[in-house]
Amino acid sequence: xxxxxxxxxxxxxxxxxxxxxxxxxxxxxxxxxxxxxxxxxxxxxxxxxxxxxxxxxxxxxxxxxxxxxxxxxxxxxxxxxxxxxxxxxxxxxxxxxxxxxxxxxxxxxxxxxxxxxxxxxxxxxxxxxxxxxxxxxxxxxxxxxxxxxxxxxxxxxxxxxxxxxxxxxxxxxxxx
Amino acid sequence: xxxxxxxxxxxxxxxxxxxxxxxxxxxxxxxxxxxxxxxxxxxxxxxxxxxxxxxxxxxxxxxxxxxxxxxxxxxxxxxxxxxxxxxxxxxxxxxxxxxxxxxxxxxxxxxxxxxxxxxxxxxxxxxxxxxxxxxxxxxxxxxxxxxxxxxxxxxxxxxxxxxxxxxxxxxxxxxxxxxxxxxxxxxxxxxxxxxxxxxxxxxxxxxxxxxxxxxxxxxxxxxxxxxxxxxxxxxxxxxxxxxxxxxxxxxxxxxxxxxxxxxxxxxxxxxxxxxxxxxxxxxxxxxxxxxxxxxxxxxxxxxxxxxxxxxxxxxxxxxxxxxxxxxxxxxxxxxxxxxxxxxxxxxxxxxxxxxxxxxxxxxxxxxxxxxxxxxxxxxxxxxxxxxxxxxxxxxxxxxxxxxxxxxxxxxxxxxxxxxxxxxxxxxxxxxxxxxxxxxxxxxxxxxxxxxxxxxxxxxxxxxxxxxxxxxxxxxxxxxxxxxxxxxxxxxxxxxxxxxxxxxxxxxxxxxxxxxxxxxxxxxxxxxxxxxxxxxxxxxxxxxxxxxxxxxxxxxxxxxxxxxxxxxxxxxxxxxxxxxxxxxxxxxxxxxxxxxxxxxxxxxxxxxxxxxxxxxxxxx
Ligand SMILES: Cc1cc2nc3c(=O)[nH]c(=O)nc-3n(C[C@H](O)[C@H](O)[C@H](O)COP(=O)(O)O)c2cc1C
Ligand code: FES
Numbered sequence: 047x048x049x050x051x052x053x054x055x056x057x058x059x060x061x062x063x064x065x066x067x068x069x070x071x072x073x074x075x076x077x078x079x080x081x082x083x084x085x086x087x088x089x090x091x092x093x094x095x096x097x098x099x100x101x102x103x104x105x106x107x108x109x110x111x112x113x114x115x116x117x118x119x120x121x122x123x124x125x126x127x128x129x130x131x132x133x134x135x136x137x138x139x140x141x142x143x144x145x146x147x148x149x150x151x152x153x154x155x156x157x158x159x160x161x162x163x164x165x166x167x168x169x170x171x172x173x174x175x176x177x178x179x180x181x182x183x184x185x186x187x188x189x190x191x192x193x194x195x196x197x198x199x200x201x202x203x204x205x206x207x208x209x210x211x212x213x214x215x216x217x218x219x220x221x222x
Numbered sequence: 223x224x225x226x227x228x229x230x231x232x233x234x235x236x237x238x239x240x241x242x243x244x245x246x247x248x249x250x251x252x253x254x255x256x257x258x259x260x261x262x263x264x265x266x267x268x269x270x271x272x273x274x275x276x277x278x279x280x281x282x283x284x285x286x287x288x289x290x291x292x293x294x295x296x297x298x299x300x301x302x303x304x305x306x307x308x309x310x311x312x313x314x315x316x317x318x319x320x321x322x323x324x325x326x327x328x329x330x331x332x333x334x335x336x337x338x339x340x341x342x343x344x345x346x347x348x349x350x351x352x353x354x355x356x357x358x359x360x361x362x363x364x365x366x367x368x369x370x371x372x373x374x375x376x377x378x379x380x381x382x383x384x385x386x387x388x389x390x391x392x393x394x395x396x397x398x399x400x401x402x403x404x405x406x407x408x409x410x411x412x413x414x415x416x417x418x419x420x421x422x423x424x425x426x427x428x429x430x431x432x433x434x435x436x437x438x439x440x441x442x443x444x445x446x447x448x449x450x451x452x453x454x455x456x457x458x459x460x461x462x463x464x465x466x467x468x469x470x471x472x473x474x475x476x477x478x479x480x481x482x483x484x485x486x487x488x489x490x491x492x493x494x495x496x497x498x499x500x501x502x503x504x505x506x507x508x509x510x511x512x513x514x515x516x517x518x519x520x521x522x523x524x525x526x527x528x529x530x531x532x533x534x535x536x537x538x539x540x541x542x543x544x545x546x547x548x549x550x551x552x553x554x555x556x557x558x559x560x561x562x563x564x565x566x567x568x569x570x571x572x573x574x575x576x577x578x579x580x581x582x583x584x585x586x587x588x589x590x591x592x593x594x595x596x597x598x599x600x601x602x603x604x605x606x607x608x609x610x611x612x613x614x615x616x617x618x619x620x621x622x623x624x625x626x627x628x629x630x631x632x633x634x635x636x637x638x639x640x641x642x643x644x645x646x647x648x649x650x651x652x653x654x655x656x657x658x659x660x661x662x663x664x665x666x667x668x669x670x671x672x673x674x675x676x677x678x679x680x681x682x683x684x685x686x687x688x689x690x691x692x693x694x695x696x697x698x699x700x701x702x703x704x705x706x707x708x709x710x711x712x713x714x715x716x717x718x719x720x721x722x723x724x725x726x727x728x729x730x731x732x733x734x735x736x737x738x739x740x741x742x743x744x745x746x747x748x749x750x751x752x753x754x755x756x757x758x759x760x761x762x763x764x765x766x767x768x769x770x771x772x773x774x775x776x777x778x779x780x781x782x783x784x785x786x787x788x789x790x791x792x793x794x795x796x797x798x799x800x801x802x803x804x805x806x807x808x809x810x811x812x813x814x815x816x817x818x819x820x821x822x823x824x825x826x827x828x829x830x831x832x833x834x835x836x837x838x839x840x841x
Contacts, residue, residue, distance in 0.1 A: 078558070079540030082523055086482070120542040120699075121523025123482050139444030140639065140675045141601035143689050149827055156804060177526065177693070178444035179483055182599055182673075183257045183294030183607040192485075194260035200831045201802075 058128075061096035071106050081107075081117060085124055094125040129172040130165045132210060136188040139178030147186035151175065153200035157207050170216050171207075225502035227510045229386040232377070239378040246284040248325055249303035251366055255290025255451055256486055257608075262314075263287075263298035269314040270300075273321050283325065286375070289365040289455015289490075292609040293353055296336060301348065301366055308348040309334040339605065339627065353606045356625050358587070360595055361571050362611045365455035370490045373497040376458040382503050384577035388466045389511040397470040398424065401573065403581035405593035410438050410529075410566030411644070411670050412746075413592070413659035419563060422553040423471045426561035433473040434562040435464050436538070437570050439480040439487070440522055440529035443642025444693070446673030448597040448609055449567040453480070453487040456571070457494035461504060461517060463570035466577065468515045471563050476517040479534050482524055491519055526643075526697035530745050531564045533699065544699045545745035566671065568597060588614035592658035596672060598640075600626050603633065603678040612657070619653040622676060633678040637761070641670030643690045643697075644750035646757030647683060666757040668750070682779035683762040684769050688716040690754035698747065705748025708739035712755060720780045724770040732759065778840035781825045785841055790815035792837035799829035799838060 059066050070087045074080040084103070088095055095118055104111045118124045136142075136151050155161055158171050165172040181187050184196025188203075195206065210216075226232050243249070252267045267287050274283050291299050296310035300320065307324050309316075309331070316334055323329040335344040336351050345351050368375035376382070388397050402417025423433065437460060441449040453460060464476045480488050495517055498504035506514050520538045527533045528543035535557050537543035556562020572594060576584045585593050592614040598621065601607050605627035612621060618638055622628065629635050637647040646667035648655075655661045659669050677686070691713040700706045712735050715728050736752030743749045759766065768774045775783040788799070788808075793815040800808045800816060807823040810816030818829075818838075830838045 079520075079538055081540040082537065083521065085523070086521060117540075117542055120544075121525050123522075123524035140642075140673065140689070141445040141599075143444075144602045144675060144677055144681050144686070146827075149831060152826055153828065176483060176524075177442070177697075178446070180441065180447035180450040181256050181260060181294075182445050182447055182601040182675075183609075184260050185601060185607075187260070194256065196257070196260040200828050 058093035059091050061092055061099050064099075064102060066091045067099055067102060067106075071103070081114075082121070085118060085121075089124060094128050096128075097126075127165070128169070130169045131214070132170065132191055133172050133174070134188060134190050135174045135176050135179070136162070137177075137179045137181075137186065138175045139182060139185075141178075141182035142186040145185045147198070149200050150186055150188070150198045150203045153203045154207065157204060168216070170214070171210075224500070227502060229390050229509060232382060232386050232509065236377055236380070236383075239374050243284060243378055245281075247282040247304070249284040249286065250325060251286045251288045251291070251301045251303070253289075253291040253297060253299040253366075254287040255294065255297075255365075255454065256447075257290060257294035258297035258299060259486075261297045261311075263312075265314045266298045266300070266312050266317060269317045270321070273318055277321075286367075286369040288368065289370050290362075290451035290609060291366045292357075292359075292362055292451075292611075293351075293606070294608040295606050296608075303367075306347045306349075308336065308346070308351070310336045352627065353608065353610075353625055356616070356620060357611050358595055358613050359611045360575055360587075361452065361456075361459075361568070362597065362609060364459065365451065368456060370455055370457055371493050373458060373494065373501060373503075376456070380578065381458055381574075382462055384574035385462050385465055385469075385503070386509055387577060388469055389509055389513060394424065394470045394472065397466060397577070400581045401470075401576060404576045404584040405588070405591075406569065406572055406576060406584075407592060407659060408566055409568035409572070409596065409669075409671065410564075411641070411668065413669060416565060416569055419553060419565075420467065420470055422551070423473075423561045423563040426554045428560050430560075432475070432560050433471055434557045434560055435467050435471060435473045435476045436534070436557065436562060436564040437464055437476070437478040437567055438529065438531070438534060438564055439478055439484070439567045440534060441481060441484075441567075441671060442526040442529040442697075443644075443671050443673045445599065445601055445639070445675045446642060446671045447599050448672050450484050450487050451609055452567050452571055452597075453478075453484070454490050457487075457491045458498065459571045459574055460491075460567055461494060461498050463573035464517060465504065465508065465513075465515055466573050467563060467565070467570065469513055471561075473563065474514055474516075476515065477520050477538055477557070478517060479520045479522060479528070479538060481522045488519060488521060495519070525699070526693075527699045527745075527747050530747060532745070534564065535562065542699075544701045545747070547744060568672070589656060589658045591660060596657070596669070598672045598674040600674050600676070602639075602675040603629055603681065604676040605630050614658045615656040617654050617656055618648065621657070621674065622653065626676065629676065629678050633680065635676070636679055636681055637677045637683065639667075639675040639677065639686070639754075640673065641668035641750075641753070642673055643693050644668060644746065644753055645670050645673075646753045647677070647686065647761065648757070649761040666753065666760060668753070680777050680779070682720075682775050682777035683758040683765045684716065684719055684775075685777070685779045687755045687758045688713065688720050691716055691751070694747065694751045698751075702742075702744035702748060704739045704742040705744065705751065708735055708743075708748070709751050711735055712739075712752070716755070719766065719769050720775075720782070722769065722773045722780070722782045724766075726770060728770065729759065729763075729766060784825055785820050786818050786823055786825055786827070786829070787839060787841060788816050788818055789837045789839060790817075792835050794835055794837075796834065798832045798834060802828050802832045804828065 162175045186198045298312045300309040406416040407413040528537045530545045533543040533545040552562040597611045639647045695709045698705045795813040807819045
């Protein structure tokens with residue numbers, strides 16, 4: 047079981063490399079109901095549920111591919127597209143909502159020029175919203191690469207993004 | 223000591239631990255809950271450890287990084303056990319001073335004490351702070367006193383004593399009797415009597431003798447985080463409760479279903495399970511009693527409906543987490559078709575407590591039909607945000623005003639929302655109702671898992687109804703038509719009203735849709751989905767009418783119905799708003815009052831958050 051949500055160690059395996067997949071499948075072989083855990087591990091390893099990987103998994107386990115997709119798309123946690131270098135998850139739970147988190151999200155949308163669920167073209171930022179992060183006391187809250195930021199405002203959002211762009215050398219490295 | 227083989231071993235081990243802990247001169251707890259972590263409490267803790275090490279005091283000071291201590295508003299928190307001094311909002315730089323004055327000495331560092339907003343008085347002891355002194359922290363108290371990653375702390379505090387007593391001094395039937403007499407009811411929302419549920423599962427036949435117990439740690443209600451904090455702060459009490467339940471019901475396997483947003487809770491739980499197994503408190507032949515029971519952890523995939531028990535079971539089975547009609551109830555036909563007992567995290571944590579206190583003592587807390595305490599997360603527009611544990615029957619007013627310290631910035635209270643998306647908004651004139659399962663339902667809300675979101679005059683109730691409906695539309699699993707399409711229709715209507723296109727017929731349409739969805743949905747997600755709309759319609763109809771008739775949003779939230787203006791008397795012409803406006807709707811000379819062109823303005827309110835003088839307002 048991996049610590050999902052903590053994306054501190056974010057170097058993903060490229061989906062062409064199937065050896066981690068074999069490991070994962072072996073580890074869960076014979077365990078009932080393990081498919082969701084297998085998805086979690088695949089996502090942890092590859093960053094998302096790649097189509098090729100899903101096909102391989104269906105073959106290995108003897109499932110229809112449609113069954114795997116039916117399952118994966120039921121759960122909001124699983125991504126079918128690769129994510130950017132930095133993952134920003136903004137809480138849209140009730141406590142955050144009444145403290146006007148929408149304005150924070152608006153700022154992020156404007157700055158990044160994407161809507162929640164999307165990744166910037168240079169694969170630098172992915173923006174998501176979540177139901178509740180369970181840290182409602184410090185609402186509005188968001189998590190960036192596993193680190194919680196509380197009492198957010200649009201201007202704090204902007205500063206945070208500017209800092210990430212600057213420190214990460216976004217323009218220079220682009221995809222990395 | 224490695225494995226604990228008998229209850230006598232356990233007692234002896236406990237005495238050894240107490241002696242060991244007694245040798246420390248000081249014990250210091252730093253809150254390591256997720257809230258405090260966002261305030262960098264880890265840095266505070268590490269600094270403290272370094273100083274203690276440098277002074278060569280690690281043999282005399284017992285340092286603990288604990289679970290959530292509740293007062294999240296004031297984090298990072300530190301509690302010094304020998305003198306009861308309680309510090310709030312500590313920075314790493316302040317730690318040295320604390321060590322010198324309050325750990326080595328008995329002096330207080332005034333400016334790090336909690337300051338009462340009422341009279342500016344500094345308060346030394348936790349128990350004297352209004353946030354704490356009306357609470358009765360039977361469960362949360364442990365969060366302050368133990369390191370969740372060290373089973374010895376829990377054992378020294380009497381942990382696993384209830385389990386030993388259950389296994390050796392009592393029968394399964396007797397345990398169920400005790401839980402029933404204590405009056406424990408499920409903390410996951412519906413308040414079903416726990417003892418009765420256990421008895422049904424105990425009596426249910428299993429084709430191969432296998433039965434399961436499950437801990438529901440999905441905690442899907444947005445705005446609630448008590449289950450997270452209990453699992454993070456005191457995982458062993460959940461394990462102990464589940465093991466006692468397994469013994470009472472005759473189950474051999476357990477599952478904890480945790481939502482994936484709670485990585486720290488999963489980490490602490492897995493660690494605790496390992497430690498319990500190592501000590502012989504979980505696994506084969508527990509404490510030499512012959513009971514075999516083990517627990518697995520299942521991490522959810524982010525679907526609200528998986529908090530519903532049949533959806534949760536489907537999810538553990540590795541399927542789409544869609545609820546199914548009941549009966550058969552899980553107690554008869556649950557996980558993999560076997561009798562299964564599901565309880566919430568907080569329910570499980572109450573079990574060892576009840577055995578320790580005795581049913582009669584426990585039943586003295588609370589009201590006639592709702593016993594014990596309930597933990598609420600007091601959040602939203604409230605001064606003291608945090609986790610509060612209160613006896614059932616306390617009034618909402620006491621929670622909001624005495625514990626919560628009222629509404630920030632002198633704003634007017636408007637409503638408190640309980641019960642998550644299945645619950646409702648309770649208005650000011652009902653603040654004196656006692657909080658228990660029945661009363662909350664009577665006023666159109668419900669207990670839910672314990673989120674309590676306070677709303678003030680700047681919260682728009684139509685927007686809140688729309689918010690919950692959007693949530694539910696998104697989370698509806700789609701299996702039954704009333705919920706799948708009904709929530710969507712309601713959302714469309716609410717969106718129209720918020721956009722200023724509502725009509726009077728809309729309100730009747732909402733009411734009639736609500737009645738149909740309630741009557742015909744497959745599970746309680748659909749069945750309770752109209753509650754946020756119905757309660758806001760019931761208590762705040764005038765706000766709906768303002769939106770529809772006068773095209774106004776009195777709270778200043780609904781973008782289509784507001785105009786942003788700058789008060790020329792307050793504006794100093796600093797230009798901050800002008801710079802941030804994304805559509806160049808603001809104009810004005812430097813040092814002269816600025817103004818907003820309503821035709822250009824997109825009402826994003828960025829300027830409001832930027833104005834240092836609070837000169838920009840909505841109308
Ligand atoms: C849509 C829906 C969501 C639910 N979510 C939760 C949840 O997050 N946590 C929980 O303990 N119970 C939840 N429940 C209630 C469970 O179905 C079940 O009643 C509960 O876990 C039983 O435990 P208890 O008797 O200890 O309360 C939910 C119910 C519904 C209908
Ligand atoms: S509502 Fe945002 S963290 Fe709970």
